[in-house]
Amino acid sequence: MKFPTPQTLENIAILIGSDYVGSPDFPVFGMNEIHVVQPGDIVFVDHPKYYDKALQSQATVILINKKVDCPVGKALLISDDPFRDFNKLTRYFKPFTSSNSLISESAEIGEGTVIQPNVFIGNNVKIGKNCLIHPNVSIYDNTVIGNNVTIHAGTVLGADAFYYKNRPENFDKLLSGGNVVIEDNVDLGALCTIDKGVTASTTIGEGSKLDNQVHVGHDTVIGKRCLIAAQVCIAGCVLVEDFVTLWGQAAITSGVTVGEKAIISAQSGVSKSLPGHKSYFGSPAEEFRKKYKELAMVKLIPDIIKKLDKLP
Secondary structure, three states: OEEEEEEEHHHHHHHHOOEEEOOOOOEEEEEOOHHHOOOOEEEEEOOHHHHHHHHOOOOOEEEEOOOOOOOOOOEEEEOOOHHHHHHHHHHHHOOOOOOOOOEOOOOEEOOOOEEOOOOEEOOOOEEOOOOEEOOOOEEOOOOEEOOOOEEOOOOEEEEOOOOEEEOOOOEEEOOOOOEEEEOOOOEEOOOOEEEOOOOOEEEEOOOOEEOOOOEEOOOOEEOOOOEEOOOOEEOOOOEEOOOOEEOOOOEEOOOOEEOOOOEEOOOOEEOOOEOOOOEEEOOOOEEHHHHHHHHHHHHHHHHHHHHHHHOO
């Protein structure tokens, strides 16, 4: 998430009430999660296990809960609660703004696009040409939709990320300041839910087709011309490369990559990154032939046990 105007380290420190290490006029251009940070971004870290990863990332400002040696060319924001202060920045730079109408006045809708009854379109939404939005679709703020997109009834674009910190007294929610991007020629089935990114975009690539009741988590990127069947569940921060097929009720855990032209069979559970150009099955998902050989061996176990019982 980029700020509307460049900030300084001192300005950010004042906003969140923290100390800092670095030049007061050190430039700050935005804030992002660790997997999408760029130079000029703030990233937060609140556990020693991840200090090095944050300090060595492309982020040039580290919001951290302990004073540590600052790498050359970077700056620190010292906070007793980085999670809380990251939320403060999201709330300041991307505040929630209510809409008093079904279609916000700030929304942009392209020529030839048809909006059916009871569709909600939030602030700063952009919809391209020749789209068809069926009844009861909800399109949250800042969503970007390309040309020739079809969205079926009841789909929700831009709900908050499912991202919480487990505190002693409650679950503390990380605020979502990102958005959803739907590229050209995408079809979304009925009752799909696509969460917005925490700081970046959740993206559905050009020409991809999603069946009914598909869930896509925050900051996930789905490539071009992917085919995703009903009730597939994709967690946050997943990369699904181009031309991937995911059959019904497959589930993918967070932070993994599914390679180009991979095929994931129905009800498979993807728990690690999988190379492309192969077919996978099972939970945890393995290469199709390997998994079926394993299942065939499992079926032989009762016979093997009977033979062992007959041994003297």
